[in-house]
Structure formats: structure tokens, C-alpha cells
Amino acid sequence: MEINDLTPAERRVWEAFPRGDGVDFRAAPEDSSVDGADWGPERTLRAEVLRAILLGACPPVQGRIPGLKIKGAKIVGKLDLRYAVIDHPIRMRDCWFERKPLVYGAQLRALVLGYSTLPGLTASTLRVEVVLRLSCCRIAGPVRLQGAKISGGLFLQGAVIGPTAGEEADEPPLQLNHIEVDTDIIANDLTVHGQLRLNGATVGGQIQLDRARLLAPGGIALHAENLTVGTDLRAHRLKARGMVNLTGSRIPGQAYLTRADLANPDGTALRASSCTIGELWLRRCDPVRGDVNLRRSTVDLLHVDPQAWPERIAIDGLTYRTLAPHLPAEQRLPALEREESGYLTYAYEQLAAAYRTAGDEAAARTVQLAKLRRHRHTLPRAARLWGLLQDVTVGYGFRPLRAAGWLTALLMTGSIAYGIDPPRALKAGEAPDFNAVFYTIDLMVPIVGFGQEGAFAPGGWHQWLSYLLIVTGWILATTTAAGVSRSLQRQ
Incomplete structure (x- = not known):
């Protein structure tokens, strides 16, 4: 250019x-x-x-x-x-x-x-x-x-x-x-x-x-x-x-x-x-x-x-x-x-x-x-029910104090109920002195025995209360054991 x-x-x-x-x-x-x-x-x-x-x-x-x-x-x-x-x-x-x-x-x-x-x-x-x-x-x-x-x-x-x-x-x-x-x-x-x-x-x-x-x-x-x-x-x-x-x-x-x-x-x-x-x-x-x-x-x-x-x-x-x-x-x-x-x-x-x-x-x-x-929520119905029990009782092991709360509430209920109206002795003269607190503990805790449960027989609605305490005690014990086991596995 x-x-x-x-x-x-x-x-x-x-x-x-x-x-x-x-x-x-x-x-x-x-x-x-x-x-x-x-x-x-x-x-x-x-x-x-x-x-x-x-x-x-x-x-x-x-x-x-x-x-x-x-x-x-x-x-x-x-x-x-x-x-x-x-x-x-x-x-x-x-x-x-x-x-x-x-x-x-x-x-x-x-x-x-x-x-x-x-x-x-x-x-x-x-x-x-x-x-x-x-x-x-x-x-x-x-x-x-x-x-x-x-x-x-x-x-x-x-x-x-x-x-x-x-x-x-x-x-x-x-x-x-x-x-x-x-x-x-x-x-x-x-x-x-x-x-x-x-x-x-x-x-x-x-x-x-x-x-x-x-x-x-x-x-x-x-x-x-x-x-x-x-x-x-x-x-x-x-x-x-x-x-x-x-x-x-x-x-x-x-x-x-x-x-x-x-x-x-x-x-x-x-x-x-x-x-x-x-x-x-x-x-x-x-x-x-x-x-x-x-x-x-x-x-x-x-x-x-x-x-x-x-x-x-x-x-x-x-x-x-x-x-x-x-x-x-x-x-x-x-x-x-x-x-x-x-x-x-x-x-x-x-x-x-x-x-x-x-x-x-x-x-x-x-x-x-x-x-x-x-x-x-992903489990079958029976497994969901068991999981719900673990949740309510011990929070799957993450809330262990819940079990103590349930046990305390049931212990107070049984102690008051049996303290007001003690059950009859199975063998008069051979039974130990009745203690409402330890009797309730005997019913709820399956691995503990204070000689109260086998010596006395409740009647009427107290009998149904004893059944409830026994069943609840087993559930609490089982769910607590499952929760403790899960906690130990995590650790």
C-alpha cells in the first residue's frame, strides 16, 4: 500500500x-x-x-x-x-x-x-x-x-x-x-x-x-x-x-x-x-x-x-x-x-x-x-413397631436417660399403688415384710430379685398393674440393651 x-x-x-x-x-x-x-x-x-x-x-x-x-x-x-x-x-x-x-x-x-x-x-x-x-x-x-x-x-x-x-x-x-x-x-x-x-x-x-x-x-x-x-x-x-x-x-x-x-x-x-x-x-x-x-x-x-x-x-x-x-x-x-x-x-x-x-x-x-x-420408615411394619419402641424408650440408645425416666415413673406408680393396698402373702407367716418399692422393682427388673415378687400375689386391678410392670420392664430392658449395644458398636 x-x-x-x-x-x-x-x-x-x-x-x-x-x-x-x-x-x-x-x-x-x-x-x-x-x-x-x-x-x-x-x-x-x-x-x-x-x-x-x-x-x-x-x-x-x-x-x-x-x-x-x-x-x-x-x-x-x-x-x-x-x-x-x-x-x-x-x-x-x-x-x-x-x-x-x-x-x-x-x-x-x-x-x-x-x-x-x-x-x-x-x-x-x-x-x-x-x-x-x-x-x-x-x-x-x-x-x-x-x-x-x-x-x-x-x-x-x-x-x-x-x-x-x-x-x-x-x-x-x-x-x-x-x-x-x-x-x-x-x-x-x-x-x-x-x-x-x-x-x-x-x-x-x-x-x-x-x-x-x-x-x-x-x-x-x-x-x-x-x-x-x-x-x-x-x-x-x-x-x-x-x-x-x-x-x-x-x-x-x-x-x-x-x-x-x-x-x-x-x-x-x-x-x-x-x-x-x-x-x-x-x-x-x-x-x-x-x-x-x-x-x-x-x-x-x-x-x-x-x-x-x-x-x-x-x-x-x-x-x-x-x-x-x-x-x-x-x-x-x-x-x-x-x-x-x-x-x-x-x-x-x-x-x-x-x-x-x-x-x-x-x-x-x-x-x-x-x-x-x-x-x-423404610422398614416393614413389625420392624417399624420395634424401632418405635426403641425410640420412645431410649431414643435408639442416644437418649439413655429416657429409660431412667420411664423406670422412675413406673416405680412411683407401683410403689404408691401397692403401698396403699398391699397384695396378700402367698404363705402367711413365711413371707418377708412387704416393701412396695422393692416389690415394684422385682416386677419391673427381670434380672434383679429381692424375694418380694414370689412371696406376694396381687389381686383385682393390682394384678393387671403387675402384668403391665412386668411387660414394660422386659421392653425397657430389651430396648436399653439394644441401645447400649448400638452405642458400643459406634464407639
Whole structure:
């Protein structure tokens, strides 16, 4: 391309590039690229001119570092940099693009398109040595960054990506699957009208999605299966309409979903099955609208408020070491009844183990008792009756003082009844002196004998009372023995 073919606006860029100087076409700092379609020729640049500049058409200037630095330009035509190797930084801020840039397979030093408006970006398998910055961009989509490798960071904060209202996307608007980022993905305040895809991505640092809005009602808002993060996934105040899918992900630090708003009413709102996560935070969240699936995941710290759980959860195989905040077991148990598979022994055992780790043995016993009570409803009728007796008498061994209470009540009843109207002696003159208390104990406790029961014979309604005391004593003794045996087995 000859320099004589350039427009005045293009000539400014041509002359500034070898020296690394910036060219600002904005009439005022507050100019928005959203209005770029109406800009005139004084700030219009042809994409083919920019391509020629980047590929070496401009003669270098001794002692200066070249670079494309433009603000507020209207880019017309197709900026085609496919497979190009460019050692100069590209900074095109507040620009409006007529057609989506093509940088498929290119190798760039740095690409900065902050605050620009684009119809899309095709950059699959792109290689960037320093940074890729799309902060506060307006991109109708799709943004294709599959398989890209970025040695620095990827910045998407404040960007709005996807079709405008009333339009539907033919493909996910933001495609970051299998991307490799050596440092961080910063996407705070990001808005995606459709799916954010991160399947198989590897991020050396953290992913920040604080206050992000992922809007794919009825679909998958965040598709991040087998995601690998070096530290944290932060999504404070995330708003997701559609499923958040983290299946198989590895997050050694925090998966931070505090105050998140997750909604997928007709399906699963959060799926984090088969994950390995250091800390999973669902703190101060509104109730999740949709199912939650945490099957087979391993979490060191599970921080979830009871009110955050939806009506149906799937926690079969979920393993966690500690549970926060520390609350009474009665507040945690209702969640276990929402398991979609029904009664799961493992879920109760896991909750009890978490309470033991926290040193709260009383809460652990409460969980174990709740487990046996729920298990009772799965048994045949006869077994349910026996379980009910164990529950009423000794709380399956977790409430041993109940037996003492029953024995005390029956002992007082028998002692008063037989003390007012003593039974007759079987052999007058040979019977020991009658003692109402020990006579009642003889009737109730089958393994203890004080010589009272065999020496006296009650009559009338006292005889029926003695039968009741004998039967009740055997039941208490048997259920107590069963409870003690169960307690010893646990220890």
C-alpha cells in the first residue's frame, strides 16, 4: 500500500505507529463507541490499512518502539490478522468496528480493545504474550477464544457480550473452552446474554466473576465442566439465569458464591458434581431456584446457610470435612430430607462426622438419632413397631436417660399403688415384710430379685398393674440393651 492512498485520519496513524505514539480521534473523553456508526471520515480507518501497518508496511524509527495506539476510531472493513505474527502491541480503545476482527491462530504481543463496540471476535487458538483486554466492550457476539493461550491475563470486566434484546444467539456468545491463561481471568461486572463456556479451561491464578450477569434462561449460563483453577473462583453477587455447571472442576482455593442469585426453576440451578474444591461458599444467598447437584464432590469446607438450599438437592457421595456456619443440628437436618434419591445413610453419617470434627458430640448424636428415625420408615411394619419402641424408650440408645425416666415413673406408680393396698402373702407367716418399692422393682427388673415378687400375689386391678410392670420392664430392658449395644458398636 502506498502512503499516497491514505486518508488524513489514516496518515496520522501511519506516522504515529513507528514512534509508538497514540492517536486520539475522540471529540471529548466521554465519547462512546456505541455511537461509532455515525462518525464521519475524519475518524474513519480502513481495516486493510491497519493490517498493512501491523505487518510491517511502515518504516521503523531508530530508537523507538512501534505500537498501534488508537482511541475513538471507526474501523471499516475486515481486520484480518489470521495466522499473523505481530511483535507490536495493539491498543484500539473506544473504537467502533464495522466487521468482527479475525485473529484466528495469530501470535500477538498484546491486544487491548477496551470500551470498543464490535459485532464479534474470532480469535480461536490465539497466542498472546502479555494481555488480552476486552474490558467494557460491547460485543454482539460471538467471541470465539477456544484454545487460546494467554501468558498474561484476560480482562473482561464490565463487558456486555451477546445479542441485543429480542434476538437469539446461534452459538454461545462467549466461548473460552480449553483456553489457557497463565495468570487471571478478571470478569467482574461482566454481562453475557447467553452462555459463558469454560469447559476444559486452565487458569493459573483465579477467575473473578463478582457481580457478573450470566443470562441464559432455561439453558446453561456457565458451562465450566473440568475447569482447572490455580486458586479461586470468585462469584460474589453473581446473577445466573440458567444452570451453573462446574462438573468435574478442580478449585483448590475458594468457590466463592456469596450472595449469589441462582435461578433455573425448571431444572438444575447449580451442578458441581465430581468436583474437588477447597472451600465452597453459598453464604447469605437467597434460596436457590432450581435443583442443586453436589454428588460425589469433595469439599474441605462447605459454608452454606440452611435457607439457601432449594426444595430438591442431590448430595449422594458428597464429602466435606467441616461445615459452616456452626448451627444446631435441627437446622441442618431438613436439608437431608430434600435429597432427590430419598433416604441416604451416607448423608447423615457425613453430617454427624462434620459435627464431631467441630467437637459437638451432642449435635452428632442428634443427627444419628434422626437417621435411625428416618430409616425406620423404610422398614416393614413389625420392624417399624420395634424401632418405635426403641425410640420412645431410649431414643435408639442416644437418649439413655429416657429409660431412667420411664423406670422412675413406673416405680412411683407401683410403689404408691401397692403401698396403699398391699397384695396378700402367698404363705402367711413365711413371707418377708412387704416393701412396695422393692416389690415394684422385682416386677419391673427381670434380672434383679429381692424375694418380694414370689412371696406376694396381687389381686383385682393390682394384678393387671403387675402384668403391665412386668411387660414394660422386659421392653425397657430389651430396648436399653439394644441401645447400649448400638452405642458400643459406634464407639
